[in-house]
Amino acid sequence: MKPIGLKEKNNITYINDFSINDLVKEYKTPLYIIDEKQLLKNINDYKDSFKSLMFKTNVVYASKALLTKELTHILSEKDLYMDAVSLGDLFVAKSSDFDMKKIVFHGNNKSLAELEYAVINDVGIIVVDNLYELKLLIDVTNRLEKKINIMLRVNPGIDVHTHVYVQTSKLSSKFGESIFDDEIIHTLISTLLTSKYINLIGFHAHIGSSVMEAEAYQLEIEKMVAFQNKINNEYHLSLKHLNIGGGFGITYTKKNKAMPIPKMISKVIGYLEAEISKTNSLISDVYIEPGRSIVGNAGVTIYSISQIKPTYGMKNYLFIDGGMTDNIRPALYEATYEVDVVNKLSENKEHLVDVVGKCCESGDIIRKDALIPSVTDQDLLIVYCTGAYNYSMFSNYNNMLKPALISVGDKVTLWSRREELSDLIRLFK
Numbered sequence: 001m002k003p004i005g006l007k008e009k010n011n012i013t014y015i016n017d018f019s020i021n022d023l024v025k026e027y028k029t030p031l032y033i034i035d036e037k038q039l040l041k042n043i044n045d046y047k048d049s050f051k052s053l054m055f056k057t058n059v060v061y062a063s064k065a066l067l068t069k070e071l072t073h074i075l076s077e078k079d080l081y082m083d084a085v086s087l088g089d090l091f092v093a094k095s096s097d098f099d100m101k102k103i104v105f106h107g108n109n110k111s112l113a114e115l116e117y118a119v120i121n122d123v124g125i126i127v128v129d130n131l132y133e134l135k136l137l138i139d140v141t142n143r144l145e146k147k148i149n150i151m152l153r154v155n156p157g158i159d160v161h162t163h164v165y166v167q168t169s170k171l172s173s174k175f176g177e178s179i180f181d182d183e184i185i186h187t188l189i190s191t192l193l194t195s196k197y198i199n200l201i202g203f204h205a206h207i208g209s210s211v212m213e214a215e216a217y218q219l220e221i222e223k224m225v226a227f228q229n230k231i232n233n234e235y236h237l238s239l240k241h242l243n244i245g246g247g248f249g250i251t252y253t254k255k256n257k258a259m260p261i262p263k264m265i266s267k268v269i270g271y272l273e274a275e276i277s278k279t280n281s282l283i284s285d286v287y288i289e290p291g292r293s294i295v296g297n298a299g300v301t302i303y304s305i306s307q308i309k310p311t312y313g314m315k316n317y318l319f320i321d322g323g324m325t326d327n328i329r330p331a332l333y334e335a336t337y338e339v340d341v342v343n344k345l346s347e348n349k350e351h352l353v354d355v356v357g358k359c360c361e362s363g364d365i366i367r368k369d370a371l372i373p374s375v376t377d378q379d380l381l382i383v384y385c386t387g388a389y390n391y392s393m394f395s396n397y398n399n400m401l402k403p404a405l406i407s408v409g410d411k412v413t414l415w416s417r418r419e420e421l422s423d424l425i426r427l428f429k
């Protein structure tokens with residue numbers, strides 16, 4: 001929950017030896033901070049545990065969780081793949097000199113322009129979602145006379161215990177085609193086999209986000225390996241690549257603990273090895289796509305506190321200078337975060353408050369029912385585990401300014417500057 005670099009000495013809270021007060025003096029609040037040591041630990045945990053003697057393993061970082069130029073440099077150094085879901089993602093990856101051959105391109109409604117950009121820039125794998133998209137892609141590759149590796153996104157129909165908005169593998173999901181729909185699968189495969197430029201290498205599935213149970217992946221792996229074997233047999237193919245997606249949950253709060261990455265991933269490796277050997281599968285390359293579990297617990301957000309506002313004996317609101325614009329997840333998915341007051345981590349927590357932001361929405365809540373110590377308007381609030389889907393989901397609602405994003409390791413690096421007022425009118429005529 002707390003990043004490994006977070007410590008308190010003599011009532012001063014530090015991230016990797018940099019006091020949060022000093023960081024805030026320089027970068028203002030709200031401020032997104034990435035603990036670089038936690039980030040590298042997460043990446044190394046994936047690289048060390050996602051290994052097998054039976055097949056090649058590839059970790060694809062799901063960039064929707066957080067995407068910046070500096071982060072892509074770390075991913076390149078660590079030799080990770082990265083996913084992209086839009087022209088914008090592809091552009092950011094390319095502008096950051098990320099190797100486009102290591103991009104896995106997703107999306108349920110890719111446009112012609114996006115497919116062209118992907119093919120022209122030699123994206124490694126396009127994950128095709130549906131027949132309409134496949135036909136567009138066949139046209140693009142015919143016109144450009146360029147080959148491309150694809151996977152087909154399929155839906156194995158697994159109902160994981162996560163918020164309904166982040167479930168992607170229920171049979172009614174908008175993503176991919178159902179493995180049970182023989183007709184559409186047949187149409188997809190026979191259509192792509194007519195193409196000179198499309199090379200189907202395997203299938204992709206993603207069962208949802210914040211998945212805590214390893215058994216959900218076991219079920220997915222059983223279904224996906226069986227499905228891939230069946231397709232290989234029926235169409236005399238030798239598809240060898242399988243992408244089982246991401247979604248590995250993290251510990252946001254003490255009440256809902258996630259398995260450490262090495263434990264979860266060694267179970268996943270066990271399920272894969274068992275299934276591949278039991279069924280004599282041809283699978284030789286397996287991909288996973290973690291996003292949240294790489295950046296989530298490495299991030300914290302720092303806010304300035306103004307006051308605790310009581311409301312006629314009902315609730316006490318702790319006012320902070322950010323809110324749903326920099327962290328939409330509580331409003332969107334009822335996500336819960338742990339909070340503390342900077343420099344007061346071990347003080348008595350005797351005030352029950354709802355931490356709320358500045359936006360004109362009653363749903364602008366960062367944390368309900370938090371216990372905090374006494375505060376003044378000189379205090380700072382730290383919200384843990386905000387590295388994933390916070391910066392990337394930022395909005396300018398109420399013309400709030402996008403906070404700066406810094407990483408803190410042996411040194412402090414500015415990943416993205418704080419917006420200025422002039423940024424708010426840059427698109428106006």
Ligand SMILES: Cc1ncc(COP(=O)(O)O)c(C=O)c1O
Pocket residue numbers: 062064065106168206208209210245246247248289290291292293388
């Ligand atoms: C296709 C795909 N892969 C990977 C992910 C990453 O999920 P997470 O950040 O929960 O690991 C997502 C998230 O929505 C996804 O849609």
